[in-house]
Amino acid sequence: xxxxxxxxxxxxxxxxxxxxxxxxxxxxxxxxxxxxxxxxxxxxxxxxxxxxxxxxxxxxxxxxxxxxxxxxxxxxxxxxxxxxxxxxxxxxxxxxxxxxxxxxxxxxxxxxxxxxxxxxxxxxxxxxxxxxxxxxxxxxxxxxxxxxxxxxxxxxxxxxxxxxxxxxxxxxxxxxxxxxxxxxxxxxxxxxxxxxxxxxxxxxxxxxxxxxxxxxxxxxxxxxxxxxxxxxxxxxxxxxxxxxxxxxxxxxxxxxxxxxxxx
Numbered sequence: 044x045x046x047x048x049x050x051x052x053x054x055x056x057x058x059x060x061x062x063x064x065x066x067x068x069x070x071x072x073x074x075x076x077x078x079x080x081x082x083x084x085x086x087x088x089x090x091x092x093x094x095x096x097x098x099x100x101x102x103x104x105x106x107x108x109x110x111x112x113x114x115x116x117x118x119x120x121x122x123x124x125x126x127x128x129x130x131x132x133x134x135x136x137x138x139x140x141x142x143x144x145x146x147x148x149x150x151x152x153x154x155x156x157x158x159x160x161x162x163x164x165x166x167x168x169x170x171x172x173x174x175x176x177x178x179x180x181x182x183x184x185x186x187x188x189x190x191x192x193x194x195x196x197x198x199x200x201x202x203x204x205x206x207x208x209x210x211x212x213x214x215x216x217x218x219x220x221x222x223x224x225x226x227x228x229x230x231x232x233x234x235x236x237x238x239x240x241x242x243x244x245x246x247x248x249x250x251x252x253x254x255x256x257x258x259x260x261x262x263x264x265x266x267x268x269x270x271x272x273x274x275x276x277x278x279x280x281x282x283x284x285x286x287x288x289x290x291x292x293x294x295x296x297x298x299x300x301x302x303x304x305x306x
Contacts, residue, residue: 046073046284053130053283054078054121056112056161059090061234062184063134065276068094070130073280076104078125084109113161122168129176130283131169133162133206134184140195151198158202159209166213170222179222180283183210184275187230187298191263203228207294214292223291225282230298231261233269265300 052075058067059081067077071094079094081087087107094105108124110117112135121128136158141150166181173179183206192200207226214224231237233249241252257267278297281287296302 046280046286047075048285050074050076051130052076052078052125052128053132054080054108054125054128054165055132055134056080056165057135058132059086061236062229062232062272062275063132064090064094065272066132066134066184066279067276068098069273069276069280070132070283071101071103071105072098073284074102075130075280075283076106078106078108078121078128080108080110080112082109082111112165113157115164118161118164118168121165126172128169129173129178130180130182131165132182132184132279132283133165135161136184136202138196138199141198142195143197146198151201154198154202155205158199159205162206163209166209166224170213170216170224173222174217174220177221179220181210181213181222181224182279182282183207183224183226184279185210185226185228185294187228187296187301189226189228189294190302190304193260211292211294217291221288223282223288225290225292226294227275227279227282228294228296228298228302229270229275230264230301231256231269232272232275234272237269261301263301263303268299270297270299 053070055063055067057063058079071077079087079090087109091105112118162183185206186203188200189203189207210224210226241249257264282290
């Protein structure tokens with residue numbers, strides 16, 4: 044199946060590792076030129092080298108852009124340098140477990156600033172041009188935690204729910220424009236960060252951790268395993284494609300059945 048019929052330029056914020064890297068790779072495999080974003084030139088160079096080595100036949104370009112895209116000035120610099128971006132994947136995000144009464148005001152605001160406002164700023168810059176061109180894709184990487192708020196990460200769940208509201212609201216402004224705005228809701232995903240966390244526990248294997256995790260913290264999972272970042276990346280690539288033109292304003296669950304809902 045050919046997902047893209049034309050040349051496009053994408054930005055995936057926070058794409059040097061984890062889900063962001065997998066999204067960049069899935070788009071790159073489809074011939075899309077992708078701006079690889081991270082905080083340091085070193086991390087970006089490593090990611091680009093890895094992508095080129097793994098995908099020697101890809102036709103797109105890999106473009107480095109070192110910046111903190113939570114910063115409005117850096118978003119403006121991106122826009123001034125690459126005004127023709129027509130695929131924006133808002134992937135930057137942080138998380139952390141904490142009891143509700145121990146979460147400080149500063150932690151609430153930090154998660155909102157990084158997880159929510161980074162996507163607001165990128166979308167605000169690029170959406171008007173997408174509408175003028177008659178084609179564009181904006182995707183927010185939300186989470187199953189947006190619907191089933193985890194009691195150990197209420198502040199994180201709040202930001203993921205906010206992303207659903209923003210993406211749906213933005214989609215409502217794109218009537219008959221050729222632009223789509225959607226959210227992707229991954230479930231628990233086996234990123235390098237999760238692997239490092241398990242190693243830090245000492246003595247527990249990934250298999251043992253997985254079994255315990257899905258028995259206690261995510262018992263509603265149907266697949267009973269962590270998803271791979273590549274599974275999320277491929278879903279995002281499809282939603283960004285010409286084939287997905289009728290998917291708009293959607294909260295697209297790619298969660299392994301964690302969310303117990305029939306809608």
